[in-house]
Amino acid sequence: MTESCWQERLIEARGALFIEIDDGCNRQIAEAIKAFEDEWKPYSLESKCYPLMGLIKRLLDPVIDDYVRSLPSSPPHNLCGIGIKHSFSSLLGQIGFETTYRCLRENIRRFSKMDYFSSEQGNEFIATASTLMFLADQLRAKRPVRIPIKDEQQKSRGVYKRSVSNFWPEFCPLCGEISEYQAFISNPNMSKGKEDDLRLSQYCSSHRPRNSDGTWNPLYKQAIQSKEQFDIEFKRLLCQVSQPHKPNTMSGDELIDEYFFHYLQDKMPTLEQMDDCWNSVQDIFSEQDRLDSATYELMNQRISEIYGTSNALERKDISQLRHMARRMVDLRLNDRKKRMLALKKQDLNHIQISAKLAETEGRKISSQAVSKALNGIRKEFILI
Numbered sequence: 001m002t003e004s005c006w007q008e009r010l011i012e013a014r015g016a017l018f019i020e021i022d023d024g025c026n027r028q029i030a031e032a033i034k035a036f037e038d039e040w041k042p043y044s045l046e047s048k049c050y051p052l053m054g055l056i057k058r059l060l061d062p063v064i065d066d067y068v069r070s071l072p073s074s075p076p077h078n079l080c081g082i083g084i085k086h087s088f089s090s091l092l093g094q095i096g097f098e099t100t101y102r103c104l105r106e107n108i109r110r111f112s113k114m115d116y117f118s119s120e121q122g123n124e125f126i127a128t129a130s131t132l133m134f135l136a137d138q139l140r141a142k143r144p145v146r147i148p149i150k151d152e153q154q155k156s157r158g159v160y161k162r163s164v165s166n167f168w169p170e171f172c173p174l175c176g177e178i179s180e181y182q183a184f185i186s187n188p189n190m191s192k193g194k195e196d197d198l199r200l201s202q203y204c205s206s207h208r209p210r211n212s213d214g215t216w217n218p219l220y221k222q223a224i225q226s227k228e229q230f231d232i233e234f235k236r237l238l239c240q241v242s243q244p245h246k247p248n249t250m251s252g253d254e255l256i257d258e259y260f261f262h263y264l265q266d267k268m269p270t271l272e273q274m275d276d277c278w279n280s281v282q283d284i285f286s287e288q289d290r291l292d293s294a295t296y297e298l299m300n301q302r303i304s305e306i307y308g309t310s311n312a313l314e315r316k317d318i319s320q321l322r323h324m325a326r327r328m329v330d331l332r333l334n335d336r337k338k339r340m341l342a343l344k345k346q347d348l349n350h351i352q353i354s355a356k357l358a359e360t361e362g363r364k365i366s367s368q369a370v371s372k373a374l375n376g377i378r379k380e381f382i383l384i
Contacts, residue, residue: 020134024127032063056089064088077125097140104133109245174223176322177204226329233325236260244268255339262345262383333381340374345383
């Protein structure tokens with residue numbers, strides 16, 4: 001998906017959930033996912049009238065099962081047992097969206113190293129698996145249209161809140177902090193006062209439009225002007241973290257993709273951690289035809305032990321990714337500077353960098369301007 005497509009989706013949908021379909025994905029599965037996306041708006045895990053799992057069973061399971069069964073037996077095309085031991089919906093129900101996402105990601109990383117999967121059929125399988133992986137993650141973020149507000153005993157208070165039209169409605173639209181509205185809703189004992197209208201804002205306390213005295217908040221004005229760029233940077237980070245083994249920001253610019261790939265390398269799980277996680281999950285799947293609750297707990301424990309030993313960044317770390325995007329925008333790390341850093345990573349000098357940028361951007365830039373721009377970039381964004 002090109003940069004212009006990202007901007008159109010972000011502006012038109014205003015952060016609404018959508019399902020990314022990789023280029024090369026199996027045609028039948030791609031069509032089924034599009035039909036699923038057309039119907040899934042009122043569906044959620046919490047809804048009794050519109051159960052999300054029922055929609056997955058009806059529209060996606062038959063197509064995915066037929067595709068997996070049509071694949072050759074050698075080499076083994078194992079998607080966590082989907083279509084063989086269990087359906088896609090039953091796997092999601094047994095181990096959850098997050099664990100399914102992780103398992104599929106490990107499968108994709110392993111398959112990408114095999115020579116067979118560089119063929120046309122192998123590329124289709126990788127693209128289809130990537131689409132299902134992204135789908136599992138988006139299903140985790142799906143919210144009902146209305147959510148009942150509950151008290152400490154988890155009993156409905158007879159009041160409903162509308163889900164905010166955002167990828168992750170619990171966060172401020174301008175950063176990675178929890179919104180005041182979400183904080184208020186999650187704490188039923190919070191006392192009501194004169195500032196209830198401010199507390200019920202979809203923004204965090206730092207980015208709410210007005211201060212307590214009624215004056216405009218300058219941080220809000222500054223952040224709202226760069227919201228479009230913030231959303232783009234967040235999507236780039238999110239896409240790269242979902243497939244860390246290759247440049248995957250889908251910005252439409254190879255140098256920008258390369259920058260994000262190198263920038264996040266030391267912030268994500270290492271190859272050794274991924275191998276340990278994959279081997280543990282593979283052992284569990286090879287021993288069980290069906291995952292009971294005890295096996296599910298064992299799998300989560302193994303994954304937590306492996307990934308919890310470091311500050312490894314994952315796709316579920318939405319707050320951290322949004323904070324990183326906010327830092328990039330606030331510190332004015334624009335696309336030109338990202339290209340400069342990516343070229344510098346290739347051991348090019350300032351003259352060579354200026355020549356490459358002139359070729360890429362279609363306008364001249366002096367080596368002195370390159371030097372000045374690189375010297376003004378914060379150390380946290382420099383590629384090692």
